[in-house]
Amino acid sequence: MDRYPFTRDLVLIGGGHSHALVLRKWGMDPLAGVRVSVINPGPTAAYSGMLPGFVAGHYTRDDLDIDLVKLARFAGARFINGAVTGIDRTARTVTVPGRPPIGYDVLAIDVGITSEMPALDGFAAHGIPAKPLGAFAQAWEDYRARATAPQIAVIGGGVAGAELALAMAHALRDRSPKLHLIDRSRALAALGDKARHKMLAALAGYGVDIIENADVTQVLPQGVLLKDGRLIQSDFTTGAAGAKPHDWIAGTGLDLQDGFITVNAQLQTSDPMVFAVGDCAHMAASPRPKAGVYAVRQAPVLFDNLRAVLSGGQMRDYSAQRDYLKLISLGRKSALAEKFGTIWQGPLLWRLKDRIDRKFMMRLDDLPAMPAPVMPKTAALGLREALGDKPMCGGCGAKVGRAALQQVLGDAFGDDAGQVQMGQVITTDHLRALVADPVLMTQIAAIHALGDIWAMGATPQAATAQIILPRMDAALQQRSMAEIMASVTATMSKAGARIVGGHSALGDELTIGFTITGLVDRPITLAGARPGDALILTKPIGSGTIMAADMAGQAHGGDVIACLDLMVQSQAAASAILRQAHAMTDVTGFGLLGHLRGICDASATGAVLDWAQVPLMAGAAALAAKGVRSTLFADNQAGAGMIGGAVPDLAYDPQTAGGLLAAVAAKSADDLLRALTEAGYQAAIIGQITQAPEITLR
Known part of the structure; x- marks a missing residue:
């Protein structure tokens, strides 16, 4: 990909199922000239289909997590570890606290939903929302390891809440857990009578206490307070009631439906340069419930339409299926299946669900190996040995060896640094990029160069920057230099040094270096x-x-x-x-x-x-x-x-x-x-x- 100049920035916000699949497809078939960035709060995204199995103890955390860093590397994308707090559609920038604004030409949003309950007194302090999944999975893993006499309250008696309650009961079955499933109306009301009856029977089999027509007024450290005055004892209270969009979406200025981003048949929002998929999106042409199956099937359409809008091609429509096979875990390795009102139940359905889920995760984990350099038919002696059997490392892995330097110098x-005069030292260092994010690479290169000054016991004084950008058009040069210089200024200022000049150029790859002076009384x-x-x-x-x-x-x-x-x-x-x-x-x-x-x-x-x-x-x-x-x-x-x-x-x-x-x-x-x-x-x-x-x- 890097053989061609970059001319457009594609930014993916969130690591949902659609974006994960888009990254895989992009790695297989990149669009020349496009620089891709993916932003997510954390290196992984939990796969919703396997969450109940993880909670029940059938899967490990590694089984559950989609490795976004690995996918980004495969796609040639820069991974930005952070949570988006806003979008400026006029400036075409994305805000992530702690770093300069991230520019985009085309944007896609796949951030899922949350089950936070900000209006419920005490929930933010003492409750654990079931979504986002990653944070919930970590909280459950910690609780399961320490709980001795578990008391759990699940607020929200829909299918998601019941599935979680069954999984928790199974995981803690040897500790006599007390589980309560609380709903403000009728539990599992969205299911048909047959499916509801089977789910209620499964809950009863695990001893889950179902509390219906109960309003929760407050979440306390010791449990859940109901409107009628009852206190439901709980040391792990979670909320699985409904779907709530992330707060920052309200400030985007995009057309919304109940807080969710409205998209057309091409998955475009009211801004044609912004797309949205998954649970955070509302499909205006064919509204559907929030379910991961739609996000998975949106991925190929999103991939094609992103390429089309970036290259001037034709977009295509996404057609949502009218119904889909719902597979609901029942705690133990058994599942309930429902489609078009027909119900099945048993271990074979668990095996079907397990096979479907593992196949999905395998697609995102089993990525093709990087191809070895192609050797010409005729080449100089020693070329094969010089190339080696893998690409050259970046950062310090690209340095000249110590033995060779010692022999020559x-x-x-x-x-590490040399004295210019009494009380002043100087060093110079530069790094070939080991990550695609210029902001992070700048921080690494600056800390690396400052290390020579610090190693002599000196205080950094002044620095010049040497920056080689990969080939890109003028607009992307400006974006990249703005990010780099903001990062340089912040890092050097924090170290006590000021930027006094530098040099920039275009080349084959990102390279960042610094010459730094320092002041010292006694050089070490x-x-x-x-x-x-x-x-x-x-x-x-x-x-x-x-x-x-x-x-x-x-x-x-x-x-x-x-x-x-x-x-x-x-x-x-x-x-x-x-x-x-x-x-x-x-x-x-x-x-x-x-x-x-x-x-x-x-x-x-x-x-x-x-x-x-x-x-x-x-x-x-x-x-x-x-x-x-x-x-x-x-x-x-x-x-x-x-x-x-x-x-x-x-x-x-x-x-x-x-x-x-x-x-x-x-x-x-x-x-x-x-x-x-x-x-x-x-x-x-x-x-x-x-x-x-x-x-x-x-």
């Missing part, structure tokens, strides 16, 4: 470590492995987001805490052992590293055990030299915007570690400096 190779260098010093590391390692796995579609989205969050963590406070360190560096491209080797070589010492104490990023160890490595791994292994003991692969893993590695007096190590922990760092004492020149792992 000789004595000039060493400290690589030299100065003393035998007996304790080694402190201020951030977990593993980013190279995680991002390499992300490129290959092998990493969990949650682990990727957690990794990126660590990358953008400032080391300013850590640098101040470690200001009296004898030697210090930031752990970046050469990996933990490569940078430790730098301290030992400069200080004429050795080190003993206690690998069990080295903090690791979530998911990194499992990926390393599968053989996932950054493309810089072999160079880092060579650059670290001879190491004693069994060396895990992660010890050579290149880090982008990594933590500080400091050699400190042993007597002050515990106090420094305590200060770092209180400042919010996942820091650890990981070894000590030795007299002997070798580095050994134990």
Whole structure:
């Protein structure tokens, strides 16, 4: 896709079923010239069809969750981890708190619904809405793990509430749960008599107390207060009553029906550049109830119509089916099916439902592998080896190896930054993009470059920016530069530095770098470590492995987001805490052992590293055990030299915007570690400096 200049921005708000399928189709058949962004509050979206099975204990959280980070990577889209709070249709921008406005040419909305009850006193503080599904799933997982004498109240006696109550009763059946299903009128009124009778029988079989014609007036920490004065004891109160649109939709200026976005047969809203699908949309031409089956079947039409409006083609209509097969879980592995008034029940229907749901999830998880570079028939000797068997990593994974630099630079190779004059240091650094989001990439590159200043115990002073944008038209250049410069200014200002200039250009891919000066009274260098010093590391390692796995579609989205969050963590406070360190560096491209080797070589010492104490990023160890490595791994292994003991692969893993590695007096190590922990760092004492020149792992 990136071979062609970008000329249009497509932004997908929400990770609902339609958008997940659109991302998969986009990865298979992208539209040249379109830059895609997907915005969602969290790396995953829960699949509604499997929620009752998850609640009942038949599925794990991994079974339930759609990995949007993985899908976005497959589609070549930038994933923005945040919650939308508004749309400016005049400026064509989307607002996500904490970042610059996101520009769009075409927009699609698939954010589902919520079952929050803002008008119900106490619900916001003590209740848990059944939708959005992801937050509910996490709350249930936590409750199920700790509940000993469960007391549960489900407000809303429709099919969704009854299905949840059955699932909860089954999951907690060995703990004698007390469950109450509360409805303001008649429970399961939307079902026909036969289906209702069977559902009521299933609820009775699990001992669920059905309270009908009851108005809830208040939700309290200890339960639910009814209008007639009864207090229903509950330590887990959830709301599954009705469907409520997200509040920010009311401010979009789009035509709405009962708060839901009105769409035509082409899934367009009253603004032809804005589409909406799934439960957040109201199909004016053929109104239907809120059900995931419609969102799934809208996906191919949405995909075609987005491509059409972006390329000047013809759109097509979406035709909603009149009825669909409703499969309702009954707690245990049994299900009730209904269509056109005909009812079936039994374990075979559960197996049918399970097969349908797993097939859907498999489509979103089993993504084609990235193709290897195509070799010409005739090529120079060594080309195949130089290409390797996978794409080159971004960030520090794209650096030149330590051994090669040391051989070429000789004595000039060493400290993170250099002294310009007494009291002033300077550094320069740039990164090849490892994520498609220019705002996040700017933050990562800035923190990475600032690390050299912080590693010398200096305070950042001034910075110039060097920015290479992928080829794009003038409008997208302006959008991208506005996002980047807002991010640069915010990050550098927070660090105490000001932007004094820079340079920009267009190229094959996004590359961001900085030259930064800093002020310091006593520069902390690589030299100065003393035998007996304790080694402190201020951030977990593993980013190279995680991002390499992300490129290959092998990493969990949650682990990727957690990794990126660590990358953008400032080391300013850590640098101040470690200001009296004898030697210090930031752990970046050469990996933990490569940078430790730098301290030992400069200080004429050795080190003993206690690998069990080295903090690791979530998911990194499992990926390393599968053989996932950054493309810089072999160079880092060579650059670290001879190491004693069994060396895990992660010890050579290149880090982008990594933590500080400091050699400190042993007597002050515990106090420094305590200060770092209180400042919010996942820091650890990981070894000590030795007299002997070798580095050994134990």
